[in-house]
Amino acid sequence: MDIEDDTTVFATLKSFKSFISLPDTSRNQGEPSPVQSDVLQKQYLQRLELLEAAEKVQSKTQLIQMDQEKRQMEISHKRARIELEKNATLSARDFEVCNTHPHLEVSHTHTPGGSGSVEGGGPRGCRRRRATGM
Numbered sequence: 001m002d003i004e005d006d007t008t009v010f011a012t013l014k015s016f017k018s019f020i021s022l023p024d025t026s027r028n029q030g031e032p033s034p035v036q037s038d039v040l041q042k043q044y045l046q047r048l049e050l051l052e053a054a055e056k057v058q059s060k061t062q063l064i065q066m067d068q069e070k071r072q073m074e075i076s077h078k079r080a081r082i083e084l085e086k087n088a089t090l091s092a093r094d095f096e097v098c099n100t101h102p103h104l105e106v107s108h109t110h111t112p113g114g115s116g117s118v119e120g121g122g123p124r125g126c127r128r129r130r131a132t133g134m
Contacts, residue, residue: 006055013048020044 020041 010052010055013051017045017048
């Protein structure tokens with residue numbers, strides 16, 4: 001059931017509540033006595049209040065769930081941003097090292113969190129240039 005259906009149901013119930021609270025001038029023999037009518041009206045009002053309370057609880061539960069999902073997305077986004085910044089920093093550092101050591105060339109085989117050197121003893125992300133035979 002969605003919110004529009006809930007709104008329609010509650011609008012109908014409130015309309016019925018106001019109808020019940022109107023004084024009935026013509027009482028037939030088949031209708032309940034005024035005492036029975038009062039009891040029924042009180043029961044109806046109690047049930048209406050319970051339905052309204054249940055709607056509030058459901059609404060709050062949905063808000064809490066949406067808030068938890070939002071927090072999870074924020075945490076995930078933050079982790080992704082940190083990882084991206086970390087990789088960008090490593091790439092920038094590798095680029096700078098390779099530019100300061102012209103005898104090395106950039107190797108596109110990054111090992112995040114790796115240490116030291118790869119391929120030929122140069123700094124991480126760089127490798128020695130191969131000699132070109134003439």
